[in-house]
Amino acid sequence: MAVATVDEAEFAALKAEIAAWVAGPGEEWANRIEETGDVPPELFAELKDRGWLSLAAPAELGGRGIPFSRYLELLELISKSHGSIRMLVHVINGTWRAMAPYATPELLDEVVKPSVAGDKLVAFTLTEPDNGTGADITTSVRREGDDYVMNGVKHLITFGVKADYLLIAARLEGSTGNDGTVAFAMPNRLPGAEVIDDSDTMGVRGTDHAILKFAEVRVPAKYRLGEEGQGLEVALGGFLLPSRVSVAMSAVGLAERAQELAIEFSKERVTFGKPLAQRQVIQFYIAENFGRIAAAKSLIIQAARTYEQGAPEASALSSAAKMIAVEMLATVTDNALQVFGGRGYWKKNAIERVYRDARAQRFEEGTNEIQKLVVARAAITGEANTEGILNW
Template sequence: MTASSPPSPTTNPPAARAAVDAEQPLDEGQFAALKAEVAAFVAGPGEQWAEQIEREGEVPDALWADLRERGYLSLAAPAEYGGRGLPFSRYLELVELFSMSHASLRMIVHVTNGIWRAMDQFATEEQRARFVIPLVRGETRVAFTLTEPTAGTGADLRCSVTRDGDHYLLSGEKHLITFGVKCDYWLLFARLAGTSGKEGTVALMVDRSAPGVTVESMPETMGVRGTDHAHLVFREAPVPVANRLGEEGRGLEVALGGFLTPSRVSVGMTCVGLARRAQELAVEHALHRTTFGKTLAQRQAISFMIAENAADIEAARQLVLHAAREWERGSGEDAAATSALSSMCKLTAVDMLTRVTDKALQIHGGIGYWSSSPIERVYRDARAQRFEEGTNEIQKTVIAREVLRRHSQQQEVAR
């Protein structure tokens, strides 16, 4: 391999790899034990971590170490990389549990178990050994770096690179980059200077210590407290061409197919998990809070809210699992349909979470608005899901485009 011309990738496309993972045998007894272990962690140590994060306003390195030692950062990666090799749909059953904990803890598990896919799908064997496997093993942290302050999240990227021998010179800005302050690499998406649209986009592994980079921590967020978010400014920062994943012009394929499609499904399940936690808190409160001689649970208005929440949560869960299985199936020949389905489940789950948390807080009454009440944190954290991995409006755009495309195709066939 020469530094200026990385060889073609030797790995399967993401959908094909998902299908391979899904075919691995699964010991149901071991998986049940793992689910019980995760549930116990979330209810015990997870809550202790949550209290510390809320108190101190940051995610301690010790939490990362704890999650790594328990094997929770390598659940979805292939066994040959050092992961558990769980099929995507089974991994999501664990995501539901993790999402009942603090949002920042969930974010660590969610991002780390997903970002390896984006890196792996176009990685050479050398890049896999240098970037992917250390991430799976928990030896390095990688931040997904797509969003920009002066552009939408997609083909209108303005961060640009120019070629200078064996390096690209990177210039531009990124913001809202989760774990972008305390990482080892940014998996960054930019475009060749002078190009437009998806053509000319590139995916680069940018070293956190590269010269010409300014890193700023962004202000504290309403919810998901403790997770660092970065604002990044690049001024002709040198990036080795050998750190490019895939060919020039395929950067958005790395971002969208490798990470965003399955990640939107995962976010859908995080909504289910958080809604489930809100429902548990509401039910517990309704069973023990007494007014005028009756528990809240005995009042029809409250019991109806609880029933509506239960139906809402289950419907969203099943749509998420359906989307996960379709992605696992390896529908690479119809990636647009798979992408649209991931947007459907994310949109549906986010709207469900909004309804469920609002009713759960209402069931608590005024006391639920105080920070001493667990539902207050859940309510704050829930709002972030509305724009994580794309706003509701973006999801609707993806869905509508696919619906209209299919209708046009059907009309063509009918002619």
Template sequence: MTTQEAAAGRGAAGLADDAFDALLAEVTDWTVGPGEEWAETIEAGDGYVPEELWTELKTRGYLSLAAPAELGGRGLTFVQWMRLMEVFSRSHASIRMIVHVVNGTWRAMNPYADDVQREKFVRPSIAGDIKVAFTLTEPGNGTGADITSTVRRDGDTYYLTGAKHLITFGVRCDYWLLFARLEGSTGKDGTVALLVDRNAPGVEVVDTSKTMGVHGTDHAELYFTDTPVPAAARLGQEGEGLDVALGGFLTPSRISVAMSCVGLAERAQELAVGYALKRVTFGKPLAARQAISFMIAENEADIQAARAVVLEAASRWQDGGERDTAMSSIAKMTAVDMLTRVTDKALQIHGGLGYWQTQKIERVYRDARAQRFEEGTNEIQKTVVARDVFARAARAQSAEG
């Protein structure tokens, strides 16, 4: 295991079984109690998560669960963290989004931060004292070496010009963890990672938070025109921008999104089962109808199969196992497809009533659509997996020949 891999959270000792079981029970109780009350508040409100919810998550330590103890976190193993993510994901999608992002962004920063940056950015982010928004995606490009936002350096200052969009917490953050390229460069080697102050001059922030689902999570389009950024706010070296963005962050984040699919599917199944047991038609509960019971059985098998794949991917990443990157994509594409099938059947079991916002399944159904593009669409995941399959086959043929 490299130093950077360790800094991104691999190899953590984790909590003892009894301590973890107590934490899991606590999170479960919070999710079905206060978490559900917060869900109702968010949906009934103006479309934004109240700052009081952020404060409560911070106070309870839920924003620092995944980080190592030496940085102020709980030091969970990655598999332990995924089991908690499964529970959080049964709650409101914005609650899941907050704990997912905050418990993951430090993985990108910490391996490349110097001591000063660790104290200024990494620790405060883990503690929940500042909000850092991951800022990679652009309106006219993908999310890799084709980024076109540029910086030019003049002395100890970079000047940033470009645009970003679909930036989660991009409106209410304190810093954007932003990826750009040196002016005139092409490809991966010209990229840089910068922590850009939310109040820096030359920035236009457009709130794009009105979405189909995941109400309460703010999103932004960002436009930069010669925005000054101190060179001291650069993570890593020039040319390491994509290493910061993708190296210790993307693989575990894809697994986390996959587990969020499992948790949300479990919630959909719970709602469908509850409705099937109480809804009576022609003198019988829906649960007694073979068509309904078959849908419930199919959902259960689907959920358990996906959960096993996600936990396998989490274990491989945690232990630095072979093909961990490909397995993260396998987990993501498997869990996303599963969630689509499960929520569709769960809504169908509710009949016409499920279409109304008075039913919790309606929100679950809307929220489930977001995971299909988080951390890359399934089309991207299939590309990653196919590349891995062909590469392994080519190596095997070469060894034989």
């Protein structure tokens, strides 16, 4: 599979633009989001106008066609900002991957292209209160003429309150396993659907989350993505696999922000006549953070490249990258907070927000327990091994 290239001068200018925005206006927006608990429409409009919601999609869908592995360089920078800003850029630059290969021309025009343009918001809708790994979903549909009738509950759905459409996976009534799953790109709030705002979270403040209840909701069949039986192929391969790599890189970006804050504070804070940066214990924290970030980033880049090439190790590496990156992020942010001592516990310091936002990535796009199952299965069956990965 050929991987597209970028104009390096233009790409460097784009990276500089994002970095400057994150350090300046981005911090102002972050403070406003923390104060209000909401992402204002003006911020969404600014991200759209800057073209940051359509970085990765191909030109035929209205995007800028930046290759996945290079797009991650941009997401890394954006992830140094507020968690809700990163979430918008990450999700909108990803949902088209699941929808486009399976969408009819009509769905491309109604849902996919407007999503890439930032005119419509699509929420990825998989997790259920008692199910979340994919094949165990119980939200069901049955075919009645030109409609499917949906029943069930989804929860922890990011953007589920404000979304215009839902990228949702369900299963045919009476089916089990993967073969009975069906995916839709359906309008939110169809008659019979209840949307419950469940947005009061520890971190990533401002991003709305919903509980969605469906009771005999009629979904026109024209909103189906692909064929019956392809539901998990759409949800897992089309969205979750690359999204896990994206979450991993966002963990790198946030860890780098925590490291920057810790280094800056260690140079300013003086105890017993000497800056913290000159104390060995603080230097050890900073050195450990540096090594962990660099190691995780290397694995993520490898995962991105195998995904671009369609290599057999892509799924295992996607989960491995996410698994390693979020564990790294937990350690790095904890070390960074420790450098601040008690001061880091107060909300007036950015490290406090970074610490809270970091915790969400431990379960975003699947917990590490799920990632370990994916990696273990691939390793045991021989679908992925370290020799093949290193020689790729």
